[in-house]
Amino acid sequence: MTDMTVDTGPVQGESRSLWATAMLRLRRNKAAMASIFVLIVLALAGIFGPMLAPHSYSKVYPEFVKVKPSLESYPQEEQVIPAAESALRRARVDLGAIDVEDGKVRIEVSSDSRDIDPRISRYLDRSSVFSDAEITIDPADPKKGVIEASVQQLYFLMGTDANGRDLFSRILISLRISLMIGALATAVALTIGVIYGATAGFVGGRVDNVMMRFVDVMYSLPFVFFVILLVVFFGRNLVLMFLAVGAVEWLDMARITRGQTLSLRRREFVQAAEALGVSGRAIVRRHIIPNTAGTVIIYMTLLIPKVILLESFLSFLGLGVQEPLTSLGVLISEGAKNMRNAPFMLFYPAATMTILLFALNFLGDGLRDALDPKDR
Incomplete structure (x- = not known):
């Protein structure tokens, strides 16, 4: 008794489902x-x-209203001195020389009527332009002092x-x-x-x-x-x-x-x-x-x-x-x-x-x- 085998031809591939066919066509759609x-x-x-x-998204920067998109940091160099003058406007002191160098600002302040209040440095800290403000009062003349603060680097890409x-x-x-x-x-x-x-x-x-x-x-x-x-x-x-x-x-x-x-x-x-x-x-x-x-x-x-x-x-x-x-x-x-x-x-x-x-x-x-x- 001999074994007989029947040649059924090549095996047909499995049929794809509707979803498989749809995903295949979707992958071909580049858009x-x-x-x-x-x-x-x-x-x-x-x-x-x-x-x-x-x-x-809710943080407000009053000094930077409608500023243009830029890859450079704010405030720009020409904005630092006006920002310092604006922040110390209510401090009731006279401003002297203002120097900006290496991300630091140095402001000379004086008063004709009274001694310098060391708390005036808080006006700069409240600003979104400056941080870590410190004041040094002249021991020989309490009506004069120097405020030093760091200039923040803020990026507004849009x-x-x-x-x-x-x-x-x-x-x-x-x-x-x-x-x-x-x-x-x-x-x-x-x-x-x-x-x-x-x-x-x-x-x-x-x-x-x-x-x-x-x-x-x-x-x-x-x-x-x-x-x-x-x-x-x-x-x-x-x-x-x-x-x-x-x-x-x-x-x-x-x-x-x-x-x-x-x-x-x-x-x-x-x-x-x-x-x-x-x-x-x-x-x-x-x-x-x-x-x-x-x-x-x-x-x-x-x-x-x-x-x-x-x-x-x-x-x-x-x-x-x-x-x-x-x-x-x-x-x-x-x-x-x-x-x-x-x-x-x-x-x-x-x-x-x-x-x-x-x-x-x-x-x-x-x-x-x-x-x-x-x-x-």
């Missing part, structure tokens, strides 16, 4: 992959940037705003706030919209009709009016922003999910699940919602920039984030007011928002192409 890298960088900058920034706060630090914290509002409000909108739309589309009939008429009524309410009512009753806070934006943006998601559900409800696997006695809730959870994930993910990447723009619009109107926190919308609003004499205050926040929105839109386009069933 989408570059957008993912940019979004990761911006997210890390928003999360860790404020902790690593050289200045606090300049300062109208209150003297570092614009670079404020852009970093605004990235955190804008991305947080965009992500959380989008999560709220998707959660409500997917569940609501999937339920309406699967149940159908009068229930679907009533649920979608409620959506139509919500569409008729002015968004700004809705936000103003929330502000009047609950005040201004970040949670309010999540609720206000998420409570409106879920309407589009509900309609999209309902349309997808109506087409999926007639598919064979749903009818098979019904024939096996699977409950409607289980079918929606296990079959309907997972099969709408592609559309949901694409819409999410398009909804986040829309939410960020809505938050910026509300902040521009004064209904959004409040001081000392800030967002990209707040910074753009402030920059628009000072664009004539300080155009950098508008340029840097606007450029940051433009990069963020472009990256999100390119990623959304890449996901749409990768998950398009016509390209399988």
Whole structure:
């Protein structure tokens, strides 16, 4: 008896799932992959940037209001002497020679009416220009003395705003706030919209009709009016922003999910699940919602920039984030007011928002192409 072997030919490669194929196509999209890298960088900058920034986003430098962006340290050499004169203006002393050398300032002071008070050095310490001020009073003549202090080196890579706060630090914290509002409000909108739309589309009939008429009524309410009512009753806070934006943006998601559900409800696997006695809730959870994930993910990447723009619009109107926190919308609003004499205050926040929105839109386009069933 001989063993017989059957040649089945070359082994066929394993078939890829929809998600594996989509990820493969997404990796080939250079614009989408570059957008993912940019979004990761911006997210890390928003999360860790404020902790690593050289200045606090709320720190005010009265001597450096609307200073221009520079790679050199402030104060510049020609600003030290005026800053010293301004700091000692209320000390009731006469200023003599002021010498600046090697990061140190030496100021001769005198008084005609009384002895020098050693506490006048505190006027320099209170200034954001000087530190470690010490006064030496002439033992032979207590009405004369010399103050020595260190000149601080402050770097404002993107300049300062109208209150003297570092614009670079404020852009970093605004990235955190804008991305947080965009992500959380989008999560709220998707959660409500997917569940609501999937339920309406699967149940159908009068229930679907009533649920979608409620959506139509919500569409008729002015968004700004809705936000103003929330502000009047609950005040201004970040949670309010999540609720206000998420409570409106879920309407589009509900309609999209309902349309997808109506087409999926007639598919064979749903009818098979019904024939096996699977409950409607289980079918929606296990079959309907997972099969709408592609559309949901694409819409999410398009909804986040829309939410960020809505938050910026509300902040521009004064209904959004409040001081000392800030967002990209707040910074753009402030920059628009000072664009004539300080155009950098508008340029840097606007450029940051433009990069963020472009990256999100390119990623959304890449996901749409990768998950398009016509390209399988």
